[in-house]
Amino acid sequence: MSGPARAPRRSARAHDAVLAAAVALLEEGGLAHATVDAISTRSGVSKATIYKHWPNRTAVAAEAFGRRMAGAAALPDTGSARGDLTEQVRRTSEFLASGAGRVFGQLLAATVGDPGAAAYLRDHFLTGRRAASAELWGRAMARGEVRESVDAETATDLLLGPLVYRLVGGHAPLTGTDADAVADAALNGLLATP
Incomplete structure (x- = not known):
């Protein structure tokens, strides 16, 4: 097979290796542990290649974290808006x-000043995650159990925002x-109201 056809597969393998290394490092020691040097060493992918595909280590870690958490939470289906939304909270x-939540908090803090x-x-x-919450809200709306004037984005912020605030602020338990x-x-x- 010619070189150009092999390059995308090689690039995909390098991409997967970088993300796998980042996931392992995040699980071992959080964001502070997932440096570009450590990711490069663990994955066998050069730092130059890493920087070719991601702007910095936080971006690598965020993508790796998202990949690791994809599909980790199934949607509740209790048959009622109150039951579903309470279970989601x-x-x-x-x-x-959890440990993954602490890593999320670290990523959230690191991305505040880093738009990329x-x-x-x-x-x-x-x-x-927000799409899953919107699906729950849509089900509740279809059953007529929630106010039609409240959109899914606002409902998600009202229900889940306080938890993130507790994570970041540490002022109250979870x-x-x-x-x-x-x-x-x-x-x-x-x-x-009924």
Whole structure:
């Protein structure tokens, strides 16, 4: 086979190796552990190649994290808006309280001042999570259980934003009881009255 046909496969293998190395390093020591030097050493891919495909280590880590977490959370289906949305808040709280949640917090903090890396976190992780929440909201809307004037984006921010704030601020716990209290407070303002 000719060289040009092999190059994309070689590039895809290098891309996968970089992301696998970044995932392993994130799991071992968080974002601080996932330096470009460490990713290069672990993956066997040169730093020049890494920088050819990503603007910095935070972008690599954000894409790797998104790949690792893809499909990690199935949508709840309790048959009611209150049940589904409360369970979604609980699951998000559990995630944020886990080791993966701490890595997410590190990535979130690192991307605040880095729009390029922020796009990777958004594209490879947040967009999928927000789409799942929008699906739950759409189901609730179709059943007539929520206010039609509230869109999925706003509902997601109201339900899940407090949890991220707790993760970043560290001012309150991320327990199941606390998640239920957050969901209850938000839903009492969001659910349609019978």
